[in-house]
Amino acid sequence: MIGIMSDNEYKVLDLILKNSKMSQVELSKNIGISKAAISKIVNKLKEQNIVSEILVNEIKKKGRPKQYLVINKLDKKIIGINFGKDYFEISLGNIKGELLKTRLKKFFLKKSMSIVNILLEELTLFLEEVKDFEIIGVGICINAIVDSKKGIIINHPYFRWENLNLVEIIESRYKIPVVIDNNVRSILKAEIHFTQLKKYKDILYIYINDGIYSSIMINNKILVGKNMHSGQIAHYKPVNTDNKSCECGKRGCINSMYSENSILLKLEEEYDKYNKKLEINNMYDLYEKISKKSEIAKKIISDISIEVGQVVGNILNILDIENIIIAGDITYSGDIFLDGFNKGIKENYINDIAKIEYSKLGKNIEKKAAFNLVIENVFDKLKLFKE
Numbered sequence: 605m606i607g608i609m610s611d612n613e614y615k616v617l618d619l620i621l622k623n624s625k626m627s628q629v630e631l632s633k634n635i636g637i638s639k640a641a642i643s644k645i646v647n648k649l650k651e652q653n654i655v656s657e658i659l660v661n662e663i664k665k666k667g668r669p670k671q672y673l674v675i676n677k678l679d680k681k682i683i684g685i686n687f688g689k690d691y692f693e694i695s696l697g698n699i700k701g702e703l704l705k706t707r708l709k710k711f712f713l714k715k716s717m718s719i720v721n722i723l724l725e726e727l728t729l730f731l732e733e734v735k736d737f738e739i740i741g742v743g744i745c746i747n748a749i750v751d752s753k754k755g756i757i758i759n760h761p762y763f764r765w766e767n768l769n770l771v772e773i774i775e776s777r778y779k780i781p782v783v784i785d786n787n788v789r790s791i792l793k794a795e796i797h798f799t800q801l802k803k804y805k806d807i808l809y810i811y812i813n814d815g816i817y818s819s820i821m822i823n824n825k826i827l828v829g830k831n832m833h834s835g836q837i838a839h840y841k842p843v844n845t846d847n848k849s850c851e852c853g854k855r856g857c858i859n860s861m862y863s864e865n866s867i868l869l870k871l872e873e874e875y876d877k878y879n880k881k882l883e884i885n886n887m888y889d890l891y892e893k894i895s896k897k898s899e900i901a902k903k904i905i906s907d908i909s910i911e912v913g914q915v916v917g918n919i920l921n922i923l924d925i926e927n928i929i930i931a932g933d934i935t936y937s938g939d940i941f942l943d944g945f946n947k948g949i950k951e952n953y954i955n956d957i958a959k960i961e962y963s964k965l966g967k968n969i970e971k972k973a974a975f976n977l978v979i980e981n982v983f984d985k986l987k988l989f990k991e
Contacts (some may be wrong), residue, residue: 606629606795610645611643611676611910612635612637612645612981613645613648613649613982615635615640616631616645616646616649616868617636617649617655617675617908617982617983618622618655618982618983619631619634619635620655620673620674620675621675621979621982621983622797622980623698623802624672625670626672626673627670627671627672627673627807628642628643628671630667631646631673639847646673647904649856653676653705654675654676655673655674655675655676655697656672656673656674656676657672657673657674658671658673658674659671659673660672660705661864661881666852666947667969675699679737679738680698680738680982681696681698681704681734681737681738681739681740681753682696682698682699682738682739682740682741682742682743682975682978682979683695683696683697683730683731683739683742683743683780684696684697684742684743684744684745684970684971684973684974684975684977684978685718685723685727685742685743685744685745685974686744686745686746686787686888686970686971686974687744687745687746687747687787688813688814689762689814690710690711690712691708691709691710691711692708692709692711692723692726693706693707693708693709693970693971694706694707694709694726694727694730694739695707695971695974695975696730696734697971697972697975698835698876699706699740699978699982701794701797701798701972701975701976701979703968703971703972703975705733706732706971707726707733709722709723709726716941719763720768720770720773720830724773724774724777727774727778731778735957739780740780740781740928740978740982741780741781741782741783741978741981741982742774742778742781742782742783742978743782743783743784743786743790743889743973743974743975743976743977743978744770744771744782744783744784744974744977745784745785745786745790745791745970745973745974745977746760746784746787747760747762747786747787747788747814747815747817748760748765748786749765749786749831749832749833750784750785750786751832752759752783752784752785752786752789754769755770755771755772755782755783755784756768756769756770756771757769757770758783758831758832764975765817768889770782770784771784773782781978781981783977783978783981784976784977786819786832786833787811787817787970787973788809788811788817788819788835788836789819789826789835789901789932790829790973790974790977791809791819791963791969791970791973792807792809792819792821792826792929793826793976793977793980794969794972794973794975794976795809795929795931795963795964795965796821796963797979797980798964798965798972798976799964799965801929804821804926804927805821805822805823805824805926806821806822806823806925806927807820807821807925807929808820808919808920808923808925808927808928808929808958809821809928809931809971810837810912810916810928810929810930810931811932812862812863812864812912812930812931812932812934813863813864813887813932813933814863814864814865814876815838815859815860815863816837816838816859816862816863816912817838818835818836818837818860818925819834819835819836820834820837820925822923822925823983827972830855832904836918837858837915837916838856838857838858838859839857839858839859840857840915840919841857841858842858842861842911842914842915846986858911858912858915861911862908862911864933864934867890867904867905867908867948868882868887868890870902870904870908870928871890871901872902874904875900878900880900881982882894886933887933887934888933888936888967890933891905891933891934891935891936891937891941892937893937895937895940896938896940902940903943905934905937905940905941906940906941906943906944907944908944908946909940909941909942909943909944909947909948910944910948910951911944911948912945912948913918913944913945913946913947913948913949913950913951914948914952915948915953916928916945916948916949916953917948917950917951917952917953918952918953920949920953920955920958921952921953921954921955924955925958926958926959927958927959928958928959928960928961928962929961929962929963930942930945930960930961930962931962931963931965931969932963935962935963942960942962945960946960
């Protein structure tokens, strides 16, 4: 068990955790204390087997290999909770963001507190299953307007939650620190932490699943806004709207027009015209298999990707963002989506095309995002290792 540490020791661990290449010299510069003080801290952490130094030969650089600090694989565990519209997942991971165990619970009740009660019942069962592990925190990703600093879900129109302090409810019952944030903001943070996006200063991040969600980072700062929902393009209303009802209560939002359910509905309608039956187990199957064999599916995905690209092109004219990351099962359609998306952007964007790429977080993207909410606070604000 790690004992009480000083603020500077926590700062050292936080920087090492969040940066893949961090030397003692760089730690000294970042924290603003002497090299001797850093050396003393690092030696103490090495003695406790919390950190190690590794030699790295950097290509095309002469001289001695650099020594970088890494955090050892500590036997501490994290619980991540991810919400969908009719389900939630409770998962167990470690501070490296690796998935160890997961539990899916589907529900059909839409009364606000009934969902909370189901969650608490499932979380109690899950904690009993993992009682042999030391849980240092719970991360919650949810598609809602969230004040992450206060731990409050300001508004979740689908569950009809308003000003729900889910953090306080869970912390008071289980005595475990809880961190909560909007799902796509959390995913963007995880993408930056676990992949090579640290080099990007500006990102428009788009996550497509049961809706179209987004987050925006400008000059290394993820936008939140006065009402806690900056960066969301879900409720953008194109001129050529089909007036489809959205969960927000309005009509014609791209969130309702291009969600996975809308894509499925369009496909089923087209298949019916040809007396064909659409048989899929999940959206991954649709994108990975059917879209590459079926001309009907390929055309619908291509048409939708063009329309989404047109919306993004308009947004880029305002924000002038260089990098776009696309996440969600639709990425498994490969070039079918990307080609149409590029075409749509070009139709409306006045500049050269932005850099577009798919997420590198894989199928466990939301679980990693929930874990990362705790990871980014392990050695920082919450000091989860502090006794």
